[in-house]
Amino acid sequence: MAHTESSAGSATPAAAAAVAAAVDVATRPFALVGHFESPAQLYRACETLRDAGYEHFDAHTPFPVHGLERAMGLPASKLPWVVLCGGTAGLSLAVWLAYYSQEVWYRHNIGGKEAFAIPSLIPIFFELTILLSSFAAFFGLWAMNKQPEFFHPVMQHPSFHRASDDLFFIAVEARDPKYDPVATRALLETLGTRELAEVAP
Amino acid sequence: MSHAPEVLGDAPDVADAERLDEATGKKLVKVAGAVAALGLLLCIAAYATDAKRFAFSYLTGFMWVVTIGLGALFFVILQHITKAGWSVAARRHMEWVSAILPVAIVLAIPVILGAHDLYHHWMGPQAASDPILVKKVAWLNPGFFYARLAIYFTLWATLAWWFARTSRKQDESGDVELTHSMQRVSAPSVLLFALSLSFGAFDILMSLAPHWYSTIFGVYIFAGSVVSALAVLALITVGLQGGGWLKRVSTVEHQHDVGKLMFAFTVFWAYIGFSQFMLIWYANMPEETIWFHDRWQGSWKAVSLTLLFGHFIVPFCFLLSRHVKRHKRALVAAAIWMLAMHYVDLYWMIMPTLDTGSAHPSWIDLAGLLGPLGVLALVIACKASRGPLYPLRDPRLAETRRHVNL
Numbered sequence: 054m055a056h057t058e059s060s061a062g063s064a065t066p067a068a069a070a071a072v073a074a075a076v077d078v079a080t081r082p083f084a085l086v087g088h089f090e091s092p093a094q095l096y097r098a099c100e101t102l103r104d105a106g107y108e109h110f111d112a113h114t115p116f117p118v119h120g121l122e123r124a125m126g127l128p129a130s131k132l133p134w135v136v137l138c139g140g141t142a143g144l145s146l147a148v149w150l151a152y153y154s155q156e157v158w159y160r161h162n163i164g165g166k167e168a169f170a171i172p173s174l175i176p177i178f179f180e181l182t183i184l185l186s187s188f189a190a191f192f193g194l195w196a197m198n199k200q201p202e203f204f205h206p207v208m209q210h211p212s213f214h215r216a217s218d219d220l221f222f223i224a225v226e227a228r229d230p231k232y233d234p235v236a237t238r239a240l241l242e243t244l245g246t247r248e249l250a251e252v253a254p
Numbered sequence: 255m256s257h258a259p260e261v262l263g264d265a266p267d268v269a270d271a272e273r274l275d276e277a278t279g280k281k282l283v284k285v286a287g288a289v290a291a292l293g294l295l296l297c298i299a300a301y302a303t304d305a306k307r308f309a310f311s312y313l314t315g316f317m318w319v320v321t322i323g324l325g326a327l328f329f330v331i332l333q334h335i336t337k338a339g340w341s342v343a344a345r346r347h348m349e350w351v352s353a354i355l356p357v358a359i360v361l362a363i364p365v366i367l368g369a370h371d372l373y374h375h376w377m378g379p380q381a382a383s384d385p386i387l388v389k390k391v392a393w394l395n396p397g398f399f400y401a402r403l404a405i406y407f408t409l410w411a412t413l414a415w416w417f418a419r420t421s422r423k424q425d426e427s428g429d430v431e432l433t434h435s436m437q438r439v440s441a442p443s444v445l446l447f448a449l450s451l452s453f454g455a456f457d458i459l460m461s462l463a464p465h466w467y468s469t470i471f472g473v474y475i476f477a478g479s480v481v482s483a484l485a486v487l488a489l490i491t492v493g494l495q496g497g498g499w500l501k502r503v504s505t506v507e508h509q510h511d512v513g514k515l516m517f518a519f520t521v522f523w524a525y526i527g528f529s530q531f532m533l534i535w536y537a538n539m540p541e542e543t544i545w546f547h548d549r550w551q552g553s554w555k556a557v558s559l560t561l562l563f564g565h566f567i568v569p570f571c572f573l574l575s576r577h578v579k580r581h582k583r584a585l586v587a588a589a590i591w592m593l594a595m596h597y598v599d600l601y602w603m604i605m606p607t608l609d610t611g612s613a614h615p616s617w618i619d620l621a622g623l624l625g626p627l628g629v630l631a632l633v634i635a636c637k638a639s640r641g642p643l644y645p646l647r648d649p650r651l652a653e654t655r656r657h658v659n660l
Contacts, residue, residue, distance in 0.1 A: 120658055133576075164538070172535050175528060 081227045083206035083254040084110075085237055086213070087246035088220040092118045095221040098244045099124040102225065105240065109229035113207065113222035132193055139189020140182050147174075147181035209252040224252075271499060272642045278497070279639025286635040290628030296621035297364075304618055309368025310608045311622025314600050316365055317458065318482075319626040320358050321475060321596070324451055325483025326351035327410065328476075330417050331447060334433075334440035339653035340511060343503040343644035347490045349421055350637035351483060352414035354630050359407050361626060365458075366400065372607075373399075376464040386465050386541075394464055399457060406454040413443055421645055428647035451476055459600075462607045466545040470530045477523035482596040484516040485589035490634070492582050494643060503644045503651065506580050507658050513579030516592065520573065524566035549602060552612030557602050565595040597623065 089095045095112055102110050103126035112121060155161075156169040166173065195201070207213060207224045216222045223246060225237055238249055274282070300308045326348040332338075333345045370377050376394045381387045387394065417436060424432040452472025460471050468474075491509050494500045534542045549558050569588060578584045605613065645651070 123658075137574075164536070172528075172532050175532070 081254075082251035084224040084226040084252055085232075085234075085241065085249060086207050086210040086222060086224045086252050087241055087249040088212060088215070088222045089246060090220065092121075092221055094245055095223060096121060096124050098223055098241070098246065101240070101244060102223075105231065107225060107229050107231050109226040109232075111207075111224045111226070113213075113216040113224070115217050115219060115221075118221075130197075132190065132197065135193035135197075136186050136190045139193070140186035142189075143182040143185025144178055146185070147178045150181075151177055206252050206254055210248075210250055212248055227251075272644075272646060274499070274639050274643065279635075282635040283632070283639055286628065286631035289624065290632045293621070293624035293626070293628035296617075297625040300618040300621035301364075305368070306371045307608065307616065307618045308622060309364070309371040310604055311616075311619040312364050312368065312625065313372055313458075313622070314597070314604045314619065315623035315626040316358075316361055317600050317604070318597050318623065319354050319361070319630040321479035321600070322482045322486055322593075322630065323352050323354035323358065323414065324410065324447075324476075325479035325481070326486070327355060327414050327417075328444075328447060328451075328480060329483060329487070331413070331440045331443050334417070334436045335444055337437060337650075339650040340508065340657040342648045342650050342654040343500055344487055344491065344508060344512065346421065346642070346644050347487055347494075348483065349414075349418040350490075350634050351486050351630075353418060353637050354633050355407075355414040356411040357629060357633055359411055361629060362403065362407060366403075369396070369399075373461060373464075375607075376461065381464075390464065394461060399461075402453070402457055406450050406457075409446060409450050413447065417443075421648075422641060424648065425642050425646045430649050433649055448476075451479070459603055462604060463545055463548075465541055467542070468530050468534070468545075470526060474523070474526045474530055477519060477526045478596050478599050481516060481519040481523055482593050484512055484519060485592040485596075486634075488512045488516060488585050488589040490638075492586050496582065499643055503654050505657075508654075509582070509585060510576065510580050510659050511657075513573060513585050513588070516589070517570075517573040517579070520566060520569050520592065524570070527561075527566075548606045548610065551610075554602070554606055554609075554611075554613055557598065557613055561595070561599055561602055564591075565599060569595075 089098065092114065095114065096118060099110075099112055099121060103124065108126075110125070112118075112125060114121070151174040152169055155174070160168045162168075163170075207222070210222070212220060213222065223241070225232060225241070231237075234251075241249055273279075297308070297312065300311065329341075329348040330345055330352060333341045333348075338345075365372070375381065376387050376390070377396055381391075381394075392398075416439070420432050420436050423429075452475075455472040455475035459475065460466065460468065488509070491500075491504060491512055495504060495509065531546065534546060546558075548554065569592060572578060572584075573588055578588070601619070605619075648654075
């Protein structure tokens with residue numbers, strides 16, 4: 054971190070606080086991770102964290118739990134806008150391609166139709182719109198989820214392999230301003246979280 | 255953040271009326287009855303003025319309500335065949351709309367009376383010397399035509415009546431077996447529905463131009479039917495929710511779903527309409543192209559373009575956003591717009607047979623629309639005021655309460 058060098062060897066209280074902060078950053082875990090045995094417990098825990106003002110926490114479940122994004126207080130996905138841009142780009146590309154190839158570059162009389170005969174080109178407009186929309190949806194989803202990612206700190210939790218089997222995990226990240234090693238742990242314990250463990254970044 | 259799902263799921267004791275109060279019901283029936291009476295008077299005046307034009311105008315209005323009823327019947331059957339949970343309340347509303355189908359047997363009388371004007375191309379004496387129609391005479395002859403009409407309308411009326419009655423029976427008994435029996439009947443029903451709608455479209459609408467043929471025509475009519483039925487459903491849903499009803503069974507999520515289906519079938523209509531057009535346009539065979547050629551003459555060209563933009567491009571862009579589908583007034587505006595466009599669609603299919611060369615709208619067209627429209631409104635108002643607003647004891651009632659969109 055930038056301020057560690059300036060704090061080295063100084064004895065003032067402000068500098069001591071800076072040292073403490075630096076040490077905290079260095080030793081701070083990535084998140085506090087635990088699990089539940091039912092989606093209902095997880096759902097309630099997410100609602101409680103959301104209402105307590107936590108923002109940086111995540112849930113890991115073996116199957117999609119309906120309404121969990123509301124319980125977590127996640128904002129609406131931006132993916133539709135990405136798809137709209139992809140679709141618009143696809144349509145524009147198709148019209149451009151068809152116009153230049155049919156009207157400008159290679160004018161031919163095909164079946165007595167006009168060179169730029171829109172009805173015969175609509176399938177192309179349609180297909181390219183769909184194709185680029187799908188690409189935008191598929192790759193947009195990967196990009197927004199920062200995939201591919203082969204390692205994630207929560208995987209260090211000893212039981213995390215069961216997140217794809219029968220356990221419902223919650224991970225409260227230490228970067229959350231509300232995060233407190235003692236208070237957060239106590240809150241999760243009252244919610245019935247099992248096997249709470251801090252995982253390193 | 256919304257707590258809607260939990261509130262709905264956990265609170266079946268929300269104060270909610272199962273029926274319309276008597277004053278509202280009476281008012282609805284009165285207003286709809288007034289429209290129907292006015293429409294009937296106009297119809298009589300129009301018939302006295304110009305019986306031939308009235309036959310065409312009436313057929314347009316009549317098919318407008320029949321297709322709406324058919325779309326509603328399809329929706330009811332579809333919910334049973336898929337065992338849908340979200341649509342329990344919507345299904346009841348569509349049962350009301352499909353109740354126009356038994357009434358349509360009576361409403362069809364002016365069409366039968368005007369058949370010789372409507373179908374003069376193949377019913378008239380000149381058909382005997384027409385080399386194309388001579389080959390079609392085994393199918394296109396008045397006796398068989400009327401017999402087929404009888405079969406279609408009896409079938410549609412029976413299906414609509416049976417599904418609505420069985421659903422109403424469950425309100426009283428709560429018997430789950432009734433749901434099972436509706437599910438069993440729904441699969442063969444959907445087959446009968448598909449065939450009868452397709453052949454009905456050939457007979458009632460396509461035979462107006464008996465030389466012309468398009469195998470996809472029935473699907474095109476089906477697409478328009480479902481869009482307009484869903485538009486009526488959107489109006490009923492928003493209307494009842496706005497009046498403070500349906501609190502236990504219907505939320506903005508259900509409205510959103512109706513909007514999504516309306517959007518999807520608008521796209522489907524365009525897809526089928528374009529599929530029909532492109533093959534004919536591309537092949538450019540005279541006996542096929544003539545139908546579109548007739549609709550590209552004079553002011554008919556403007557009507558054709560109105561359909562392209564008004565029935566597809568504009569509503570597509572408008573309904574694309576989820577915020578529009580979840581906004582009450584926006585969805586109502588879209589629904590009314592689509593109903594108007596469905597009328598334009600039918601007008602565009604039927605009227606060029608009479609108004610060759612150019613469209614000549616007249617007050618008689620309005621009479622032909624207002625009569626059937628008034629009757630449809632009256633049927634819905636009567637059904638809405640005389641029974642529960644949703645299936646009271648449907649086994650999926652709890653599921654419908656919890657329904658949310660991602």
